[in-house]
Amino acid sequence: MTPVPHHLYVHVPFCRLVCAYCDFVTVGGRADDTPRYTDALLDELAVRPAPGELRTVYFGGGTPSLLSGVQVGRVISAARERWPDVALEEVTLEANPSQREAPDWSGLRAAGVTRISLGVQSLRETDLVALARGHSASEARGAFASARESGFENISIDLIYGIPGQSLADWRAGLEAALELGPDHVSCYALQLALSPDEWAAPPRPGALRWRNRMVPRQDDELASDQYRLTEDVLAAAGYRHYELSSWALPDREARHNSAYWARRAYTGIGAGAHSYDGAAERSWNVRDLDAYLLAAETGERPIADREVLDEQIRAFEAIALGLRRVDGISRTAFVGEFGHDPMERYAAGVAATVRNGLLEVEGDVIRLTSNGRLLASEVLVAFVPEPPTGSAARR
Amino acid sequence: MIPPERIRNFSIVAHIDHGKSTLADRLLEVTHTIDKRLMQSQVLDSMELEREKGITIKARAVRVHFDAADGHTYALNLIDTPGHVDFTYEVSRSLQACEGAILVVDATQGIEAQTLANVHLAMAQNLTIIPVINKIDLPSADPEMVLDELEETLAIPRQEVLLASAKDGTGVREILEAIVERVPPPAHDGRAPLAALVFDSHYDPYKGVVAYVRLAAGTLRDHDRIRFMATGAESDILELGYFRPQPVPTTRLVAGEVGYVATGLKSIREVQVGDTLTSADGGATEQLPGYQEPLPLVFAGIYPMRGDDYPELRDALDKLHLNDAGFVYEPESSVALGFGFRCGFLGLLHMEITQERLEREFDLDLIASAPSVEYRVKVLHKADELVIDNPAQMPGPGEIEQISEPWVSTQVITPTDYIGPLMELATTRRGEFQNMEYLDPRRVNMHFEMPLGELIIDFYDQLKSRSSGYASLDYSYIGYRPGDLVKLDVLVAGEPVDALSLIVHRSNAYRSGKALVDKLKELIPRQMFEVPIQAAIGSHIISRETIRAMRKNVLAKCYGGDITRKRKLLEKQKEGKQRMKRIGSVEIPQEAFLAVLRMNDGA
Numbered sequence: 001m002t003p004v005p006h007h008l009y010v011h012v013p014f015c016r017l018v019c020a021y022c023d024f025v026t027v028g029g030r031a032d033d034t035p036r037y038t039d040a041l042l043d044e045l046a047v048r049p050a051p052g053e054l055r056t057v058y059f060g061g062g063t064p065s066l067l068s069g070v071q072v073g074r075v076i077s078a079a080r081e082r083w084p085d086v087a088l089e090e091v092t093l094e095a096n097p098s099q100r101e102a103p104d105w106s107g108l109r110a111a112g113v114t115r116i117s118l119g120v121q122s123l124r125e126t127d128l129v130a131l132a133r134g135h136s137a138s139e140a141r142g143a144f145a146s147a148r149e150s151g152f153e154n155i156s157i158d159l160i161y162g163i164p165g166q167s168l169a170d171w172r173a174g175l176e177a178a179l180e181l182g183p184d185h186v187s188c189y190a191l192q193l194a195l196s197p198d199e200w201a202a203p204p205r206p207g208a209l210r211w212r213n214r215m216v217p218r219q220d221d222e223l224a225s226d227q228y229r230l231t232e233d234v235l236a237a238a239g240y241r242h243y244e245l246s247s248w249a250l251p252d253r254e255a256r257h258n259s260a261y262w263a264r265r266a267y268t269g270i271g272a273g274a275h276s277y278d279g280a281a282e283r284s285w286n287v288r289d290l291d292a293y294l295l296a297a298e299t300g301e302r303p304i305a306d307r308e309v310l311d312e313q314i315r316a317f318e319a320i321a322l323g324l325r326r327v328d329g330i331s332r333t334a335f336v337g338e339f340g341h342d343p344m345e346r347y348a349a350g351v352a353a354t355v356r357n358g359l360l361e362v363e364g365d366v367i368r369l370t371s372n373g374r375l376l377a378s379e380v381l382v383a384f385v386p387e388p389p390t391g392s393a394a395r396r
Numbered sequence: 397m398i399p400p401e402r403i404r405n406f407s408i409v410a411h412i413d414h415g416k417s418t419l420a421d422r423l424l425e426v427t428h429t430i431d432k433r434l435m436q437s438q439v440l441d442s443m444e445l446e447r448e449k450g451i452t453i454k455a456r457a458v459r460v461h462f463d464a465a466d467g468h469t470y471a472l473n474l475i476d477t478p479g480h481v482d483f484t485y486e487v488s489r490s491l492q493a494c495e496g497a498i499l500v501v502d503a504t505q506g507i508e509a510q511t512l513a514n515v516h517l518a519m520a521q522n523l524t525i526i527p528v529i530n531k532i533d534l535p536s537a538d539p540e541m542v543l544d545e546l547e548e549t550l551a552i553p554r555q556e557v558l559l560a561s562a563k564d565g566t567g568v569r570e571i572l573e574a575i576v577e578r579v580p581p582p583a584h585d586g587r588a589p590l591a592a593l594v595f596d597s598h599y600d601p602y603k604g605v606v607a608y609v610r611l612a613a614g615t616l617r618d619h620d621r622i623r624f625m626a627t628g629a630e631s632d633i634l635e636l637g638y639f640r641p642q643p644v645p646t647t648r649l650v651a652g653e654v655g656y657v658a659t660g661l662k663s664i665r666e667v668q669v670g671d672t673l674t675s676a677d678g679g680a681t682e683q684l685p686g687y688q689e690p691l692p693l694v695f696a697g698i699y700p701m702r703g704d705d706y707p708e709l710r711d712a713l714d715k716l717h718l719n720d721a722g723f724v725y726e727p728e729s730s731v732a733l734g735f736g737f738r739c740g741f742l743g744l745l746h747m748e749i750t751q752e753r754l755e756r757e758f759d760l761d762l763i764a765s766a767p768s769v770e771y772r773v774k775v776l777h778k779a780d781e782l783v784i785d786n787p788a789q790m791p792g793p794g795e796i797e798q799i800s801e802p803w804v805s806t807q808v809i810t811p812t813d814y815i816g817p818l819m820e821l822a823t824t825r826r827g828e829f830q831n832m833e834y835l836d837p838r839r840v841n842m843h844f845e846m847p848l849g850e851l852i853i854d855f856y857d858q859l860k861s862r863s864s865g866y867a868s869l870d871y872s873y874i875g876y877r878p879g880d881l882v883k884l885d886v887l888v889a890g891e892p893v894d895a896l897s898l899i900v901h902r903s904n905a906y907r908s909g910k911a912l913v914d915k916l917k918e919l920i921p922r923q924m925f926e927v928p929i930q931a932a933i934g935s936h937i938i939s940r941e942t943i944r945a946m947r948k949n950v951l952a953k954c955y956g957g958d959i960t961r962k963r964k965l966l967e968k969q970k971e972g973k974q975r976m977k978r979i980g981s982v983e984i985p986q987e988a989f990l991a992v993l994r995m996n997d998g999a
């Protein structure tokens with residue numbers, strides 16, 4: 001019997017400077033705490049179950065490249081020791097291309113990292129200034145080259161569009177410049193300037209909020225959607241396959257760890273604010289505050305903040321929501337296999353409305369977003385959101 | 397017992413904030429009606445809202461005992477009148493229960509619009525007026541100027557005017573002595589058939605409607621059976637008494653006295669202000685003069701913010717209605733706002749107060765449509781006139797022969813510096829200038845006639861802002877006049893939005909239409925398709941904008957496997973959509989309607 005695949009996410013909540021648009025769990029100016037944090041990660045790992053066969057590890061942040069190769073190596077070895085079954089296919093680490101915090105490329109390589117996700121964001125100086133990224137375009141090029149030289153064969157870059165002041169031509173030029181680096185994988189995200197508390201993972205600093213308030217009116221959704229379309233064309237022409245809403249890959253270079261999320265496979269998340277999923281009906285997450293995390297982990301307990309049990313409705317919804325992120329869409333027979341109904345019937349109204357608006361298409365066994373639908377994915381998914389359980393909608 | 401010759405019935409009239417309530421407090425204090433230690437300020441304004449807004453909404457009647465300089469003890473009945481133009485009719489009924497009125501004028505402000513309006517009411521009833529210049533303790537007090545104004549505008553001789561400070565008590569005894577000396581005792585014919593004027597009433601859950609009465613003739617005993625002449629309602633008295641200011645039961649009231657009658661009746665409509673109370677058998681044959689049915693002038697749709705609050709709103713309206721005869725309501729429904737009520741009020745302040753009481757006392761969140769007046773519409777080839785208080789119900793332009801609207805006569809008192817801007821304001825609101833008098837070299841009283849419909853949309857706020865707060869306003873209803881009025885509809889994706897229909901003068905239609913369309917364009921979120929927004933008169937489109945289709949809405953990033961957060965965001969989005977109102981296939985957030993309804997540029 002083939003073992004159940006399992007995945008490990010390691011959150012590293014340190015950044016030298018916190019970006020004004022940032023929506024991740026991170027703290028600035030605490031990089032001195034990385035040794036203590038690494039110990040805490042090992043403490044947590046020791047008390048977490050290690051089910052299935054460990055296939056991928058992903059260091060996300062924050063800025064995981066603030067950790068030394070040795071620190072990363074300790075986590076990877078601890079994971080290998082903790083899991084009875086290990087068949088690692090991919091070990092990714094997110095890195096920032098700044099000279100002042102130059103990653104320990106060879107150390108990371110030696111530690112077992114196989115894939116780098118480089119936060120280039122843009123190769124246009126004015127964009128980097130607008131975003132106050134703290135690195136320049138040439139530093140980004142340099143970082144990419146150093147990573148390659150250190151032997152990383154699988155490098156992904158992140159790019160941001162929808163930046164105020166970035167025209168369609170600017171974006172094209174930036175994309176083409178990025179392609180010249182020869183990345184194996186490209187992720188493109190629209191700049192999202194969450195303004196309302198609903199949308200925050202953590203409350204931004206007041207200065208950051210002011211900055212967002214200034215930037216938002218200068219954003220143009222029409223332009224951003226044109227930029228997205230252009231991305232699809234340019235990357236397709238360069239041989240990258242669009243396989244997920246924001247992700248493009250050369251053949252066989254799809255992100256395996258992220259794909260596990262979309263396929264709703266089980267993962268264990270360690271570190272401050274990290275999320276875990278048991279592959280069935282439970283999601284849980286750790287405390288977000290760095291100090292609270294450290295203290296809890298050091299007492300030898302899982303620093304859990306909360307957990308949520310997913311009922312059948314929510315699981316079915318997640319299957320749709322995560323499945324539709326994949327450009328190939330979802331398989332109706334697979335859905336029937338898990339939930340007993342054809343999604344065409346179960347969500348008849350939502351499917352009809354979104355098909356009518358040209359956002360969703362059904363082709364034999366496959367349901368997927370159309371190219372308009374990919375731009376309006378949230379609008380489509382809302383049509384599938386289950387009714388809240390009775391009681392929670394009661395007023396006051 | 398105090399003999400009728402030593403009874404005095406009086407009230408205090410003043411422009412708002414000139415010190416009426418404060419003076420009433422001092423009068424109660426000086427006459428030991430209320431122990432100084434228990435005194436809180438503005439005792440007579442017992443409703444929370446009255447205290448907060450500093451206005452008297454309900455009349456009160458308090459009996460105080462005063463040991464005058466002549467060695468006798470007098471019973472003085474202070475009848476506190478409501479203090480706002482919406483309640484002019486109530487004020488005039490309260491004054492009818494008196495023989496005298498203290499006219500309070502602020503020494504720093506001088507005569508204001510409602511000073512004049514109230515004095516004229518008092519003079520029309522032949523009351524003895526005791527002029528008092530208040531707030532003389534203030535450094536900016538200018539009693540000389542006010543004396544001049546009183547002399548010039550109201551022909552009040554300087555020697556008659558008393559100077560006082562209701563704050564520190566200066567002159568308060570003198571005011572009481574003046575009441576005793578100058579105000580005549582009430583005529584008292586205890587043997588004539590009973591006739592008592594109802595000058596206010598309130599609903600008490602235990603005693604039913606309690607009428608506040610002044611006996612014009614006859615005697616009222618605590619076991620009498622009584623009848624209200626205008627409404628025909630009859631009842632046995634449950635309790636008879638007077639206020640000090642708490643109710644004090646008594647066995648009888650005689651002609652000239654003021655007190656209350658608990659009737660056990662269940663609806664305030666049976667006991668209306670201005671009606672005459674008499675004995676159920678062998679009573680008076682003629683009503684006391686001046687009774688009027690309350691006349692609602694301002695109308696608005698009131699809707700619960702959340703549809704499921706409709707039953708609560710209905711109960712709340714039923715309860716308020718018990719206690720407020722000037723307020724009427726009936727159910728209506730709107731595509732945009734759901735189920736609610738069309739309500740009629742005596743005026744804008746009355747509307748505001750009622751809405752606030754509903755929200756506070758009954759804990760409801762409400763949306764009110766733009767206030768409207770009642771139009772009279774002559775339909776082609778039909779004899780009867782339609783009465784329309786909801787613009788959405790106006791027939792199409794092709795069917796209308798003529799629309800008439802209510803007009804009011806307004807007086808605006810202002811420092812001369814603001815004559816220009818206020819003149820302009822009044823004329824853009826279709827005001828017709830009548831004349832202007834100088835109160836003193838620096839202040840004038842301007843008279844306009846204008847459509848009430850123009851006045852109720854933020855005219856008062858504009859008046860205040862264009863005069864740096866100095867101008868004051870009073871108005872009274874003068875009748876219906878035909879006007880070149882049109883119904884302006886707003887269409888979203890071709891569907892009319894009933895709650896946003898307006899009746900406007902043809903000359904303002906374009907401006908109002910454009911303002912509405914622009915505002916909606918700003919407020920309606922993009923949809924999956926293009927949405928035209930139009931303003932139209934009948935089938936004639938006068939303004940148009942288009943909301944372009946939504947192009948992008950993605951939650952791009954996967955936050956390290958935080959799927960829960962994504963789902964929560966989508967749930968929020970769905971909830972938001974469910975709260976939206978649907979016009980055809982267009983989803984419009986309630987806030988958009990609210991913002992349009994609150995648009996304050998008079999569109």
Ligand SMILES: Nc1nc2c(ncn2[C@@H]2O[C@H](COP(=O)(O)OP(=O)(O)O)[C@@H](O)[C@H]2O)c(=O)[nH]1
Binds near residue numbers: 531533562
């Ligand atoms: N300095 C001073 N202030 C006064 C005097 N009389 C009233 N006030 C103040 O003027 C304001 C309005 O008084 P109020 O009695 O509520 O006026 P009303 O609206 O006529 O009932 C309040 O803040 C009072 O405290 C006075 O004689 N002197």
Ligand code: SF4
Binds near residue numbers: 023024096119
């Ligand atoms: S580098 Fe990334 S994680 Fe760090 S602050 Fe900037 S956006 Fe946030």
Ligand SMILES: [Mg+2]
Binds near residue numbers: 416450
């Ligand atoms: Mg008052």
